[in-house]
Amino acid sequence: MRILLTNDDGIHAPGFELLEQIAAQLSDDVWVCAPAEENSGAGHSLTLHLPVRLRQHSERRFSVTGTPTDAVNLALRKLFDRPPDLVISGINNGENLGDDVTYSGTISAAMEGALAGIPAIALSQAMRDSGLGFAAALGWAAKVIRPLADVPMAPRTVINVNFPPLAAEAVKGVRVVRQGFHDYGRGSLVEGTDPRGRPYYWFGLHDIEHTLDHGTDLEAVSDGYISVTPLHVDLTHYASLDAVAERFSG
Template identity: 85%
Template sequence: MRILLTNDDGIHAPGLELLEAIAARLSDDVWVCAPAEENSGAGHSLTLSQPVRLHRHGEKRFAVAGTPTDAVNLALRKLFPDRQPDLVISGINHGENLADDVTYSGTISAAMEAALAGIPAVAMSQAFRDSGHGFSAAEAWAAKVLAPLTAVPIARRTVINVNFPALPAEAVKGIRVVRQGFHDYARGSLVEGVDPRGRPYYWFGLEDIEHTLDHGTDLEAVGDGYISVTPLHLDLTHHASLGTLAERYAG
């Protein structure tokens, strides 16, 4: 099995190093193509206004001066002329990607780019929340989560979003397959300051986001000490509204 690894935290991120070690247990054909720098919150952005450069960091390790989407796009077009990867894994992200935050996530978007190309894709994130447990849960549980995903086909144009709770490995209660949750917005905090040249700046923060802990969601699962596994798909159509809108435009 050929596996491509990527992330949004950058080529030198400890979560990617951990993911490489985990992927090596699954295959001897593991490739890495990740952004050269951190791109957290980049979403599904594609660089169009300037060239994107590819830098080699080893036999099968590459960095891209661009976004997570750029990294996957360029890897699929340039690194694999003979055979595409059988699986793309994005992560392991420093921080959870839950509920509607998936729309901001470069980690999720890198996996989405692979899914758009018809390649099974998994995004993996480790919650931290100043817990002091680091990647403990992901290190112990990631291979257990990946094993069933490599044994059965993943639906086309679907991303499997995995989040590990901010707990020591032995405290994780298990794995739950759940739906995407939703946040209660107002959206985070806004930090205002003045730079050394006297110009105002603004810095978005996330600490004030309220979580809506509906039953059966990724938010609830991780909050209860479980690993959440959520299938996300790329069809954003609200199908229930199609009939109503069609009636309004019917002439």
């Protein structure tokens, strides 16, 4: 099995180093193409106003001066004589739960693989000041990836996996759940003035309170489980099609 690894925290991120170790347990045909620098929150952005440069670090390790989407896109176009069988993105330093998936470069990198028709998995480790780092991912990632790699996935589908902020032995198991939604807010906004007297704004992050709806990724991780959620690129709200179409009928 040929595997392409990528992320949004950058090729030198600790979570990515861990992912490379885990992927080596699954295959001897592992390729790396990741952003040269951190791109957290980049979403599914594609670099169009600047050239993207590809740097080779070793036989199958590359980085790009661009976004997670750039990394996967360029890898699929330039690196392979045949496409990979699986794209794995992560392991992200921090959870990607609920509507945060719309901002996530980790999810979007996997989505880029899915758009090319390649099964894709995104992995994220919740931290929440636990001091345990990637402990749960280290103990469980290979056990989660193996069965998912054999799942017949629908086109343009990504599996979003989040590990709880626990020691590996404290994880209660795996729940396959739907995406949840946060109750409010998109983090803090810090305002300041630069040395030239001009105002600036800096988006910050903080814990967002949420109602733990039953059967969601938010609830699963909060309860000490690994959440596994199939996501897809089709954002159409089918239940609204007829109501909107009626506005233009006749």
